[in-house]
Each structure stands twice: as C-alpha cells, then as structure tokens.
Amino acid sequence: MTERLANDLKERRTELGLTQGELAGGCGVSRKTINTVENGIFVPSTLLALKLAAALDRRVEELFWVEA
C-alpha cells in the first residue's frame, strides 16, 4: 500500500489571499519549493512544515495528513 502526504496548503493560502511567492518569502524558501509541496511532489521537513503552519496560522496536522 502506497502512502502519501496530502495537504491543504493551497486552499489555506488562497483563503488568506497569499501568493506562492509571498508564502515562500515568509518561510525563507523558494517559490518552487512551495509549488512542489502543494502539488505533493516534495515532502517538506518538520522544520518547514512548522514554518508553513505558523505562516498560515494552522496546526501542522490540519495542513498535512497521511493519505493511503
């Protein structure tokens, strides 16, 4: 069974009216990184997940979850 890390990043980001670039700037990463995380291509580190959660004012487990 393949598991993947699903996320609610895009929905929450657009809800706050942020662009990928603005969110990237707030977390100290590139826009490409945000794009790959949103599209499920790249699994972020715990540090980045915490930064994203803080920037989007959500708990980490509300933003990311494991999907079977």
Added chain:
Amino acid sequence: MSPTGYKEQPNGVSQPARFHRPNAEEVIERRSGFAWMLPIGLVMPAMKLFDADVDPFTRYLYFALFVAVIITACWWLLALPFRWLSEADHQKVNDEWAQAMTGDACKWAVAAFMTSAVGLMAFDIWRPLNTGEVIYGLVSAALLTGVTRMSWLSRREPLDDD
C-alpha cells in the same frame, strides 16, 4: 549595495560599472537552464583532448576548458555563494528542495559512474583505452547524468500564481 566593479568611461573617469545582479528566484530559474550548457562544454573539449594530431597548445587550451566546466559544476553542486545575494536569498537558493534535487542528481551520477566503468572495461577488451580516455569517460558520464537529472527535476512546473 556597493558596486561590483569599475569601468573606464569615454571621458576617462572611472565610474561604477552596472552589472545585473539576479535575485534568488532568477538564480533558481537560470540554474536549470544553465545545466544544458554543461554537455556542450564537455563535448567540445572531448573532441580535441585525445586527438593525436592536435598541437600541445590546443591540448592545454581544451584541458583548461574542461577544468573550467568541472569547477563550475562543483561550484553549482556545492552551492558556493554569489557575493551580491543576502543571507536570506542564499537560504532560498539552497533551500531543502534544492538540496533534495542535488542529492537525487548525485545518486544518479554515482550510478552512471559505476555503469560507465563497467562499459569502459568491456570496451577496453575490444580496444585498449588510455588512462585519460577512461577518466574522461567516467567524469563525463557522471556529470552529464547528474546535470540531466537535475534539469529534469527543476523543470518548470505550472505555477498557480501565474
């Protein structure tokens, strides 16, 4: 920010030269495009380096070109700094996605190094190779594979903000 160099003007007065200093996002974009230049830089010296008819000067010239390509590749892989970028921009250029890409590309490069070593050994049975050819073959195979893999991973994805 202070200027990066000085250029003599027609009136004889030295004034700060204006160079374009790409920001972090531009560096990231150009890095993937630049990757395709490396194979060109590798193939060119390859044609002359081991040509017996080439004079020593040309040989040194192509050797220097080959060394330049290797240094550039190392500089890129090891993420050495651009002097005009801030610490935050450097962090952005070498963020965890960039590191993950580099790591994956290196894995492919090592695999290419090993398989090309087997290929060169087999080729050596058919036609004996000299040391230079073997070194060149191994380095080129590893570098080309690593660069190609990195370019593939950093290809332009549709951005939602566009």
